[in-house]
Amino acid sequence: MKRLETALKAVFGDDIKPDGHREPVTFTVPVAMFAEAARTLKESYAFLCAEWTTDDTNSGRGYGIYACFRHSNEYLIVKSELSADSPEFPSLVKYFVPAYRFERQIRSLMGVTPVGHPDDRPWIKFEDWPEDAWPLRKSFDASKRMVRSDGEYAWLRAEGEGVYEIPVGPVHAGIIEPGHFRFQAVGETIVNLEERLGYVHKGIEKRFEAMTWEEAVRLAGRVSGDTTVAHSLAYCMALESMTHCHVPVRAQWLRALFLERERIANHLGDIGAICNDAAFAFMLYQCSRLKEAMLATNHRLFGHRFMMDKVIPGGVTVDIDLTAKIEMLSELDFLDRDFHRLVRIYEESSSLEDRVRGTGILTSELARELCTVGVVARASGLNVDCRVHNPFPPYDSIGVDSPVLVAGDVHARVWVRVVEIRASMSIMRTILAKIPVGPIAVECGAVSPDTTGFAAVEGWRGEIIYWLQCGQKGEINRCMVRDPSSVNWLALEQAIKGNIVPDFPICNKSFNQSYSGHDL
């Protein structure tokens, strides 16, 4: 069912036509109609997945503004062309909350103005960069050293008797990524939390444009180190959609195997870390032990603890043999047994339960309004999982047991992870039992100029989206990376409201979003 496409056609009639045979369907609308199209889609219960701009000045055009929407299994992109002189477009913030940060980022990094956006502060880009330094524009020379200027970030203020501010970060007391959180609190109750991210802005999207298609997969694998498989897989699938490359079945099954191993390892780490934030260190050490066992097996069987660079365009680089299968199966038995015992301890610790239940509630309405994805969304009653609604083999034949909980609290986010670990283990068993024989990689053809590619992959945090655009000379003109963190960070700000300050760490850990994947 193409619900979004139908809705768009019903309103705009034949004025708009899909762009060639792109996947997903891409509609070009006049700039003036851009927000109107978004409103129509909102009324059809679409989610905003991503919003981004392209610089097409090398191809003799201006700029392009894109917004990607999803409704159940249907993806749809709305695009408008902007003039090169004064690129601006009507803001989507009124209809879609996540556009708030996407558009601030667009303004800061590409210098394209969202008209009607309520917040003109920069995002990702820091205030000590000149106002008119737009790194994503083609005219920006990334090799030059930036001249620093003075500037101040205007924080949101809460005023009144007894309101005080707590600035936390970007350097934290533990070994975690940098991010700044500013709390306004009355007593211990949090009135407002404002996040400030961008401390790990590395210019990844700009760097992609200087790379060849084959090199770029290595960069994609390093967007967020803990999600290396899913990111490189999303990049490869987007690229393969452009070159019409048919990946061998065995390679696809192996990719799923890597993806599930990554999911189990990271979820194990998260469950332990969440419990540790309630000072229940026992779980941390036990879960870390299981995670370490998996990583060590990865290293032995695939040559890298996180399976970095194992997924390449056209397939994978490592195969498994019979001994590897046996080793993974026996590891699964051991994991199954030990994990089961740990979950029982988690369930039976009433003091721990007291901390995780009812803490940091993200309601279903908010989760939907904020277009959250992944574990966070599934803990708040949204049934979103790319493995279910946009499956690639073997997920289409295996059937994924994707849990959906409605409580939306820390416990729900833990429990989604618990159920997913169990589901991933059973997926792994099926893969190991039924994996077909055949080659593990094929050569992909060259990318034809002026094409685009798209892929959405369910990483362990949630849906990762890559959108690739090939320039006139067959080079990478734009690589848009949408880590789940780009939308889920907003949800944390909402979930924490009304909680007490000392409960923030456990809430934050239960979201566990990537800073690197967000800042790019």
Add this chain to the structure above:
Amino acid sequence: MKALTLIFIEILQAIVVIALAPAFAGWVDVLKCWTQGRTSAGVMQPYRNIAKLFVKDVVIADNASWIFRFTPYLVFGSAVVVGSVVPIISMNLFLAPSADIIVVIAIFATARFFMALAGMDIGTAFGGMGASREMMVASLTEPAILMAIFTVSLAGRSTSLLHIARAFASGALVLRPSIVFAGIAFVLVVIAETGRIPVDNPSTHLELTMIHEAMILEYSGRHLALIEWGAMIRFFLFVTLGIACFLPWGIAVTDNAGDIATSVFLMVIKLGIAGAVLVLIETGLAKMRLFRLTEFLGAAFLMATLGVIAFFILE
């Protein structure tokens, strides 16, 4: 001659307390590692930490006043003073007659008061936050600990630790309901006073959940070493205070060497067991939500009050 011996025992006890406190903290950490299925860094680790901090430079905020610089010495000093008057290895201490239990609590309260001031002194958000939480906890623990102590002093007919310990040590081993109630209250309070799980997390790295650690976040070098060492002595003393009040058997009543040696040996065993009990509590529980502390410490106060009532009704 008699006085000299007493002074010698006095000094011996102070040294024992200062030197052994990190070992006790280390022992608790070792047990904690074991219960979590880890190998530990050993009993000596706190000594290494302290030694490391002493060789490091001190970094002080520009706007720090004398309070900030003075507090570490006060914290350490007060712990040492208490450590030398409480009857731990012998009841024949030179200063033991001055060991009034209310004075002991007051000395600790003074140290805590300065710690809270120092936390606010440099004006960071965390210092103030830690100080306010610490004061909240203190306002709940101090009544409870006093009530527990009153129960014991009713039984010992004095608020002098020396008299209490003597009265108990010479008495027959009977289970008195008032003392049991007071003992339970005391354990709950000690957990809160020394910043252990489920009240505070001594090994936390989370700025926002800390209580004690938040106040001392800005300390470094020898200042931090003194505060940490002071905290270890305090932890050690609270446990030994509990032993002196509730399990005083075995403390040397005379001052001959054999008795003192036996009493040190017994003390080590008692501490080892007390540490194990604390670790079991710490490992089995998650940290409480901050505002649950009122219930926890309210229960401690209730227990102590029951102790007092039980004393008047039953004894």
